Amino acid sequence: MLVELESAKTGGHLPGLAILDTARGVNPIIEKLPLKGYSTLITHGAKYKEDYHVSFPPFGFFVRFICDQARIRNDPSFRFLVLSMQSHLKQDKFSRVSNKIPVSVRKTEVLDTVSRTRTNQPPEQKILDPSKQCPIHNKPHPLSKCRGFRGKTLDERKTYLKEQSICFRCCGSAKHIAKECGAAVKCRECNSDRHVSALHPGPAPWTEEAPVKEREQGGESEGDISSDVTSKCTEICGKAPRPRSCSKICLVDVYPSNCPKKAKRMYVVLDDQSNRSLARSDFFKLFWINGDSFPYTLRACAGSSKTMGRKADNFIVCSLDGKTQVPLPTLLECNMLHEDCDEIPTPGIAQYFPHLKSMANKIPPYDARAPILLLLGRDILSVHKVREQYNGPGNTP
Template structure:
């Protein structure tokens, strides 16, 4: 008895009309309210107090009835409206089929989807109407919610089951598969987010070490940008912080954060401190915003009133060349800059070359190639031969190239929706708009 008195008192959640929550609400009401009330009048009163919105309006008339009859009628009305197995099953199925597609790097979204599917699987054991999720059409719809690399793994799993066990997979198999994929992606030590944070941590330490040692290097940057932003339908118009259609620099919620909290948010989301873009750092950013307060190259929302430059005369040497994409509708520009610093250790510049798998989204054509990675580049190019091997859909255009030797115009194809992954099919990355180049274009 003494131990029970020390435990926190469980609360009865208020019911707002979600059929999937009705069973838990009635169970808690019968466990916490009914045993401690002696009359139907008290139970009807507490029942009415625990309802909100539509359910509360549904039983409003029962308050004017005889207390015994009123309480019984109120329970019957709620059970008929929100406890019907067919209605509950329909809500579960509709929520599964309307779930948004999960992005390849959204580990948290994959975990939420897995938890909801597990909830549906347990509900299926008591509601026979939910067996429609075992139908092949619904299984296919659920699988399409997964990232491309998990769709490929699920297809391989289904094939193995058919060949080795000679059986057809069902909803339970898909739930267990997604649960395992979620646990793997969110593994606290070796998961994607854990490794990513570790790389940022060690990368920042390595960068500080190089600055202390005075190491020097050469960097080459190539960028692709558009002079007509209004016609660029692939550019996002939503704020990354609050998901409302406005620029993040105009976001009131983001502006209310302290300067250190804003910087921490950008660092966690791997966003550039110069333009709020992705996949590059502010050091190599070609689209830095101008501050409206001091006129320097940083966003106004990141302006630091207490900052004082240690040196007012900083010698910045850079050379920029512009490449433009000639099109009847809009002009594209390809800009290139090169910062040359005498190397200390070696005259050789090494670039990262990795073997990868590449395919166009929605296509089964998969090609193994070698990719040259340039951390300072915002442009993406493939050879014309690779485009033909992938049998991609593309748009013809022209590309004006300015190199150290000459200025000339070449034909190109603009390819959208290319996806690269490692040789095992994991760690997929969606490439931005990609241009084709012949191997002879220099």
Template structure:
């Protein structure tokens, strides 16, 4: 029978329930096993003197089993779950089997005692060997007096005992299968519970996914609306700024025109004060476009009689002379303001450009004399995408204190893009990526000089001075010297040695090397010293004759072109004839490579044929002058130079 209002146990409740059921089952099985052992012992030895004690022991054990069984049944009913229902059904089957065993034992024992009593009446006094103990039927539970009186002696033979034992074995087998059935029922209930839990989890996961999808859709709509609003606000801001700028310019022009036409008016207003030198117009406080040198010029009323309708106002000579000057100064300021704003550039979030951008931005802000709030607005506007996000967060954390917010933003930018370690790594990377300079490309010395000047400028900053101090030693300077041609390296060696002797120092400072690079860049790129080393076309003039007459022709002898670097590795460190990788190739690969690059088969370093080769070649393997070491083929005989 299914329980009403069955509840689902929690994980902890299930564990506690399993422990309690296991404990009850263990005790019940132990008591039932004790009952079976006592019944079996009494059945095998019924004539023992302590049979009465054994029967009372069986009755007491069964009573204990009944009490424990009732407690277990009460606990299962109070639990009110599917698991307790299945356990209750299984226990009831086992309990009925045990009760049936005890009832059959009591019934068989009374029948046996009654049969023995009748035999005693018929045969007389029994001998000691045939005497059996008897148990009063009125003292055993579950057996009535009427049942004992109806027992007959003819049906109490050995065949009846066999039937009882057969029933006992059948009940045992039935109890065993009932226990197995109860175990299967429990496993089935557990599987059903797991399936229900899995279904619940799956449904919950689907619900969470649906909620997440709805949330993403809402966030997408909000982001699109925010983007549209930002675009609209930016467009409105641009239009408003443009109209405000045009309105200010129009008012200024009207003011200047009115001052030039009507002269000075004594009414207090933000205009020029007459009879004062270097007078300036009035600018409102906090105006972004006002220069630093322009201050508030508040005009004060003078004790001057106002002009009447019949009197003309005399023009003050000083005022008339200052009016063009004021217009010129105002025009210069407007032009300067436009130029300063046009110089502002956006930061691209690259650390190598941060110091340059910060210096330019700080100078422009100083020239404009902006307030902290205005500088904060311009800073956020001209930052890159990543840095702007950080600045917006820091600005939001200080909504009422622009000075602190501005300081926090600059501090974050310095940490993120201007830290000494990051600047040092960027400078090292620039130096490492700079190519080596050859004699044919002297303009590269300018670029190397500019890079050295950048290092010197950064090194002068106290923030980076300690970290970049190694540039004042040979370790730092040699990274630049390595990029120079060989003759300039020799010149620097002479210059550095002379400086060390004169000043008695370990090594010249970096500023000396920067000055040296500047001098060499000017010297190597001065057109006054660009000598033409090509021979004159008339020096190698030869006269050739033909059969018909004399013809004068100009023949220029071209020296064979020689490569300055290895074409296999694209490096100036060695030539192809000295390249070890090329020497290890097979002869077919060597010939194919030389033919592909148009090189000489004799010296391997010139773009000419072997017949025109004028290089002094001598193979170290065979002393031959027809090929170099790289073109030596195994098996060639050694040439005797004697």
């Protein structure tokens, strides 16, 4: 494993592994060495510092030291020495034991009822039913609806479920595990069917997040996401029946790159304020996409929040006439896309504005069966390019 780490470190693609050149980085490795190996390492390390005039030996020095020690201690040529020492130790141990007076002990069993009595637990309910009574507060409310449990961090919640042997999926039973759970669950916060609301990765909805300082937002990794998926631009206030946003929402067909026959019709939101393209959980269900979720940071006007989502690759977005096909970037699972169908442009709305009447026939009628499932961000710039413009007076779209 150390050789693999050294190879990855010298490759230059993982700059974080530079910590292995420090005492803090190699300390967890050195702690696993036996006492004799630890003292030998100190001797070799001190000599290396004197010879090369460095403040601390590099990671490659520790890798070579461990490999050399492993090769020496596993040399079959000296196997007889080890066996001889082990036989002497066994004989010495037997001689010491034989001089002692034999002692016989009968097995003692402690009934479970005794332990219950001593701990003042009810005999019929050592482990409370988490679907009826909260094991944290011992109150008649389910664990899945406990505000105290939801207010903990995700790691604290998972640790508690593990300690209590409670199902990670439904939080309602201690008699099965997550992969055996057949309960129908749905998260009220992200509409996921993979966990209940009590295990939603983000903070509790009733907690007010403090604004994230600028310096705290400057160090996210490449996997962090910065997007405002609910913002809308200026409203349209003409003769239209109601004020509308000029959000760019298009009706398209989407299909896997290797199977155009599986195309599904849906609406996509074009949002150049988002740096990543997003997809709702229903998109993953529609194409039977399974996979592990990974954590990422979502930044919006309300602040930053930690969430989790899956990834979808190798999809094509196609215009309704089939003349334009654009490969989609990696789609990230996120359910914070707005679902306001009233914002979808229609030919009827375009007819209200004289400068848009000529293009009304280019807008497809509203399709009530097509959901809003995608948001395309700046990682697919070709769909944001303005190729033709119909401009009008002020306060018009």
